[in-house]
Amino acid sequence: MSWTRGLPAALAVCVLLLTGSVSCGSSDTHEGKSGDSISPVGKLLDDTDKAGRHYREVRKKGAPEVGIEVQPDSGATWDVSLTVRNFRFSPIGTKPRAVAGRGLAYVFVDDRLVARLRGLTCRLPARFVPHGTHHVTARLYADDGTVWAVQGRPVESTADITASEAAGAPGATPGATALGASGTYVRAGGRGSPERSGTAS
Template structure:
């Protein structure tokens, strides 16, 4: 009889363990959540995505980061040597390489686009664009802010981003031996889509 009671008790423990583990599995923190994006207490993940399929993470206007961009010809080598990109951010910190891939308020990386094509991921406010990325003509250089989990910071359904219109054109050549055979001129403007950020509102990079 004693061995029977021992066997029944062992079976009861096994059933309890199996039931408990099933229950734990249903509430696993690694659940991908809606849209395949892990749940986060920061903002709300929307169905809308950018061109790369990264979901927007909606936050309130008071909690949203801001960004402005300025693009100028390379100060050292002139426009033919490249373009200097300067970001000005507010309520935003750049994450170092190797940061945990989760959304933290006001933190992440910036991605740079030229005419809609991704060209760089930035973890600092300064960057240099090679001249061949901006050939002769007018181009749009856009910076967009992302959380560390890859979602796009957004306000009112619009991504937090800023665009500069840059015009590169060959100047007239001269016969002066010391003059460069060609030069580039650039005009740069800054604006924040959706009216969230302008040059005079944006603070210093943090």
């Protein structure tokens, strides 16, 4: 083989190297200044919550978890306490991008959004919990507004509560009962520590 036959191939290699079309040892994962992954996290699904926010599917192993406990307090208010696993709350001012295991908890009463939490606790005023039985749900969201999901279901926990009034007593202090919780539940007092308290408004 003469050297002239190998020349086009050699030139092609040089062009690839000069244009940067070939890279060695590269990775799709990049880290930000804080060491958090800034690559895409999970898979966006077509499914959405009622506000149209897409689910962000992640593997079950190591996925965020949340538990909720709701207890009546004096003055007809309700104390909401969350427990989380594999999840940390983002501080105010965090960039709106999805980072694994980070974000906010949204609290819903009967599918109505009543609070966005950057911590484990909040208090629900009586106006959010009128007479009757209600479902109080905590759902975990990424900082870009997507819903953390596992196996096509949102990462959430729901507690059923009942608010009642004493019969025949105008202006009586409402009674209250917490009936139980369901969903991806982590027992109260489990992993996670308070970072910031919130108040529903």
